[in-house]
Amino acid sequence: MVMHINKSHTLRVYPNQEQRRLFARTEGACRYVYNRALAEWGTSYQQKKAGEIEKAKSVIDISQDVTQWKKQEDTARLLELPSSPLTQALRALDDAFKRFFKGQNRSPKKHRRQKACSIRSQLDPRQKTAADAWANQKIFFPGFGILKSSLPKRLRVAQPKMLTLSRDACGRYFVAFMVEVEQALHPENDQAVGVDLGVKILVVYSTGEKIKAHKAVIKLRRKLKHAQKTLSPKQGAMKDTQHKLTDDLIQRFGVICLEDLNVKGMMASAKGTEEAPGKHVAQKAGLNRGIAHAGFGEIRRQIEYKAHWRGCRVLFCDRWAPTSRTGSCCGAYQATFSLKIRAWTCSNCGAVHDRDRNAAINIVTFAPGGTPEARAGNVRSKARGEVYPPGPDEAIQPTRWDLDEPRTESQLLNGQEVMPSETRCRSAA
Numbered sequence: 242m243v244m245h246i247n248k249s250h251t252l253r254v255y256p257n258q259e260q261r262r263l264f265a266r267t268e269g270a271c272r273y274v275y276n277r278a279l280a281e282w283g284t285s286y287q288q289k290k291a292g293e294i295e296k297a298k299s300v301i302d303i304s305q306d307v308t309q310w311k312k313q314e315d316t317a318r319l320l321e322l323p324s325s326p327l328t329q330a331l332r333a334l335d336d337a338f339k340r341f342f343k344g345q346n347r348s349p350k351k352h353r354r355q356k357a358c359s360i361r362s363q364l365d366p367r368q369k370t371a372a373d374a375w376a377n378q379k380i381f382f383p384g385f386g387i388l389k390s391s392l393p394k395r396l397r398v399a400q401p402k403m404l405t406l407s408r409d410a411c412g413r414y415f416v417a418f419m420v421e422v423e424q425a426l427h428p429e430n431d432q433a434v435g436v437d438l439g440v441k442i443l444v445v446y447s448t449g450e451k452i453k454a455h456k457a458v459i460k461l462r463r464k465l466k467h468a469q470k471t472l473s474p475k476q477g478a479m480k481d482t483q484h485k486l487t488d489d490l491i492q493r494f495g496v497i498c499l500e501d502l503n504v505k506g507m508m509a510s511a512k513g514t515e516e517a518p519g520k521h522v523a524q525k526a527g528l529n530r531g532i533a534h535a536g537f538g539e540i541r542r543q544i545e546y547k548a549h550w551r552g553c554r555v556l557f558c559d560r561w562a563p564t565s566r567t568g569s570c571c572g573a574y575q576a577t578f579s580l581k582i583r584a585w586t587c588s589n590c591g592a593v594h595d596r597d598r599n600a601a602i603n604i605v606t607f608a609p610g611g612t613p614e615a616r617a618g619n620v621r622s623k624a625r626g627e628v629y630p631p632g633p634d635e636a637i638q639p640t641r642w643d644l645d646e647p648r649t650e651s652q653l654l655n656g657q658e659v660m661p662s663e664t665r666c667r668s669a670a
């Protein structure tokens with residue numbers, strides 16, 4: 242099965258000096274055409290209102306005017322510039338008027354010179370130079386030729402119908418476009434993976450693969466600590482890391498299991514409550530900051546929409562499920578555990594665990610409603626998604642369990658209290 246999806250892309254481009262000059266001239270010309278047309282249109286509407294003329298000018302009349310301007314000596318420079326952006330500027334004005342007459346916005350205003358600006362152009366699919374360039378994954382902008390870009394190799398894009406070239410206030414250039422892509426669904430893949438979103442290492446799969454945080458992410462985090470500002474060019478690099486990661490997951494696995502992290506909730510949880518103040522607040526706050534900054538919300542968002550495209554399933558394990566403290570070996574709960582522990586030995590069976598991988602394995606076990614004991618062939622535990630109550634020095638306070646669901650039944654297992662049915666599953670439809 243195949244699905245058609247419109248994907249939008251924004252890429253940083255690096256125009257050469259000549260192209261930058263052309264951009265400035267074209268943008269200026271677009272503004273000129275827009276403002277002059279706005280004035281003429283305004284006059285035309287006034288005349289119609291006063292009964293001097295029967296019909297106000299149409300967009301066709303105005304574009305004929307523009308053709309005339311190109312022939313006039315003082316505005317002949319318009320002829321030297323790519324024509325499509327000028328046409329698009331007129332269309333933008335036409336749209337603005339249409340919306341105004343529908344009462345959707347205010348009357349169109351004059352465009353002023355601004356540091357941040359953009360031009361739009363149509364791409365003719367029959368034009369060979371453009372088609373060839375796009376076929377070779379090169380950003381071709383009509384009149385400008387090929388723009389040096391940061392088009393990632395993994396991204397295969399078809400030639401779009403419309404392109405926007407913009408410059409931001411810092412003088413960086415971007416190209417934005419939308420392309421329709423065919424996406425194959427692969428629901429037959431039932432390979433499952435658990436994904437632990439860590440802090441130091443960005444992501445650990447239950448397969449044991451570790452994907453390191455991009456340097457940019459680390460730098461970015463440091464930067465964000467000082468100022469919550471709009472992101473630097475590094476943002477692009479970070480986005481790229483996230484897309485690489487989520488693309489990899491979606492392509493290889495049919496079932497992706499994640500922890501239902503509530504970033505906001507985790508930020509709050511470090512403080513604890515009045516009766517049960519949180520322990521190790523500083524460390525946890527640090528951890529929480531890390532969680533927020535590594536863009537976990539974004540990773541999850543990408544996984545969810547890409548999974549939807551590809552027909553993969555996304556399962557979540559309960560955010561309070563003790564994925565770190567439970568041994569994926571036999572299900573034994575580790576009462577004493579610190580955030581600093583990277584590797585540990587199971588007190589019950591002696592298995593040695595890498596902290597993050599163990600968590601990832603627990604996530605893939607818990608999310609579909611299983612238990613580590615059942616996975617290890619231990620029949621004693623029958624309850625679905627069983628999780629153990631936190632020990633006395635658990636940083637996450639035991640009272641938390643009550644927040645979500647009341648305790649239903651408890652039983653004694655290995656001298657420990659066991660609470661069934663805590664793991665909730667949710668699948669992205």
Ligand SMILES: [Zn+2]
Nearest residue numbers: 570571587590
């Ligand atoms: Zn064990």
